[in-house]
Amino acid sequence: MENVQLLTHALFESIEGEASGSARRRKNFNFHASAAENPHRMLNVLCRGTYVRPHRHVTPPKSEAFIPLTGAVGVVLFDDAGAVTAAHRLDAAGPVRGIDLPPGVWHTVIALTETSVCYEVKPGPWEPASDKDFAAWAPAEGAVGCADLVARWEALFAAAEAGPGGEVYNVG
Numbered sequence: 001m002e003n004v005q006l007l008t009h010a011l012f013e014s015i016e017g018e019a020s021g022s023a024r025r026r027k028n029f030n031f032h033a034s035a036a037e038n039p040h041r042m043l044n045v046l047c048r049g050t051y052v053r054p055h056r057h058v059t060p061p062k063s064e065a066f067i068p069l070t071g072a073v074g075v076v077l078f079d080d081a082g083a084v085t086a087a088h089r090l091d092a093a094g095p096v097r098g099i100d101l102p103p104g105v106w107h108t109v110i111a112l113t114e115t116s117v118c119y120e121v122k123p124g125p126w127e128p129a130s131d132k133d134f135a136a137w138a139p140a141e142g143a144v145g146c147a148d149l150v151a152r153w154e155a156l157f158a159a160a161e162a163g164p165g166g167e168v169y170n171v172g
Contacts, residue, residue: 015045016115025050038124046111051146054108055132061103064122068092071116074157078106082137087156110153
């Protein structure tokens with residue numbers, strides 16, 4: 001069958017190698033054929049220490065789903081002022097295997113294991129100028145303070161390492 005794409009261990013290893021060798025410590029592998037296609041489906045490989053600037057999807061409003069296929073990630077949610085409202089541990093081994101975020105929710109994703117391969121789905125098309133509304137209260141990628149923020153977010157999950165996973169922090 002034409003255009004069938006398989007999610008294989010070899011594919012994961014290849015993208016993990018690219019991610020670990022990149023300055024950003026992450027790499028996407030798109031299954032969708034173009035930026036205009038809908039929905040967008042991709043592998044998002046995150047290496048420990050990568051900084052994903054907090055953002056939301058509002059123009060147009062887009063939901064977003066993450067499912068770790070290997071490793072574990074933390075999804076941190078924020079209010080409009082940048083205060084953490086919830087932190088969720090997603091782990092390929094469970095018990096929480098993924099998250100579906102509604103449009104307009106401020107969020108970031110951090111790697112809680114050396115590498116994590118996530119399957120991500122969100123509506124297309126992709127318009128670089130409006131795809132993400134980046135948080136003004138968070139530094140731009142590569143700016144001073146990014147590593148400190150990642151360490152602070154990782155600390156949200158440190159106490160939960162021995163626990164069953166899932167929601168580790170929720171004030172809302």
